[in-house]
Amino acid sequence: MVSFPEYFLIQTISFCNANCMICPYKDTLSVQMQGKMKLILFKKIIDETSDFQTSVRQVMPYLMNEPLMDNNLIDKIDYIHHKLPDAWIHLVTNGMLLSDAWADLLINSPLNSIKISMLAHIKETYELVMGVTGFENILRRIVTFAEKALKYRGKDWLTICFTNTPGQVTRNEKKEAKTFWNSMGVNYETFDGPISRAGNVNMIDAPRHQQIVGCNSIWRNKMIHILFNGDVVLCCMDWRREIVVGNLRKKSVYEVWNGNQNKYYQKLVNGENMAPPDFLCYRCEAAMVK
Numbered sequence: 001m002v003s004f005p006e007y008f009l010i011q012t013i014s015f016c017n018a019n020c021m022i023c024p025y026k027d028t029l030s031v032q033m034q035g036k037m038k039l040i041l042f043k044k045i046i047d048e049t050s051d052f053q054t055s056v057r058q059v060m061p062y063l064m065n066e067p068l069m070d071n072n073l074i075d076k077i078d079y080i081h082h083k084l085p086d087a088w089i090h091l092v093t094n095g096m097l098l099s100d101a102w103a104d105l106l107i108n109s110p111l112n113s114i115k116i117s118m119l120a121h122i123k124e125t126y127e128l129v130m131g132v133t134g135f136e137n138i139l140r141r142i143v144t145f146a147e148k149a150l151k152y153r154g155k156d157w158l159t160i161c162f163t164n165t166p167g168q169v170t171r172n173e174k175k176e177a178k179t180f181w182n183s184m185g186v187n188y189e190t191f192d193g194p195i196s197r198a199g200n201v202n203m204i205d206a207p208r209h210q211q212i213v214g215c216n217s218i219w220r221n222k223m224i225h226i227l228f229n230g231d232v233v234l235c236c237m238d239w240r241r242e243i244v245v246g247n248l249r250k251k252s253v254y255e256v257w258n259g260n261q262n263k264y265y266q267k268l269v270n271g272e273n274m275a276p277p278d279f280l281c282y283r284c285e286a287a288m289v290k
Helices: 025-031 039-052 073-083 100-107 123-130 135-153 171-184 253-257 260-270
Strands: 007-010 058-060 088-093 113-118 158-163 187-191 223-226 231-233 244-247
Touching: 007 039, 039 073, 039 253, 073 088, 100 135, 113 135, 123 135, 135 158, 135 171, 158 171, 171 187, 223 253, 244 253, 244 260, 253 260
Parallel strands: 007 058, 007 223, 058 088, 088 113, 113 158, 158 187
Antiparallel strands: 223 231, 231 244
16 A cells, blocks of 8 residues: 555545446435535645645546536636646546536646546437436537537547446447447447446445455555545445545544554455455455455
8 A cells, every 4th residue: 555645536525416227326325424525625635635746646526426516626626736736637427417518617627537427328228227317418418528528628638438237238339339439539438347346236246255365456555535524435335435444524634544544454455354254345346366
């Protein structure tokens, strides 16, 4: 584990406007406290982080949410850039709220890259797997945004990401989506294997590890995951907030990251100490196993 986080995921607001099949949001919404991060807390986090300029590579103002539901998001992106001018600022959105006003704000912001997550390309499939209606209007907004992004920010700024929903999206639909976005000149990527997110997605079977010896991703070892209320959870798989290693209203980023709670759980992740049988990582696809 690095001495200070290189990557920051910050949940400026906890809500989402979709109910995707492969996302735990709908199943955890009613059992978790929800809200919006207070500006004073957000600035505290960024101010403390700016003391470690050379360590911080990327700041992402989203986590388990739809970031465009935060109407102060652009001000926060501006503040990140002001305090951390060399950090890469990245955003992931479902694109449903991409009005002309949002499009102009994002394109003219210091955002370094943006990804739009789309789980389907055909109306019936999209509305089913993302739990929404109005596909035609959503697609129109995203296409308009993509055209503006290509014109003003270039090809590398925007990516459309297609994640397969098992049993719902056909091979022809995936091929049609790729052809559609490539014909526009938009970067396009696919993920054919959605994960259970440590057992938090009901429709996907989670692994059942007996012993773990680390984490295969940067999610745990280099990235800090900050919820809207300042709680720092183990990683982005912890949708039910099973493991909170500290709170940034009470302590600094450095103190939480290097605190006893975080070190204790790091030893469990690495297999140095025996974890309880219900430990989050035992049911996570990113866990390293012998």
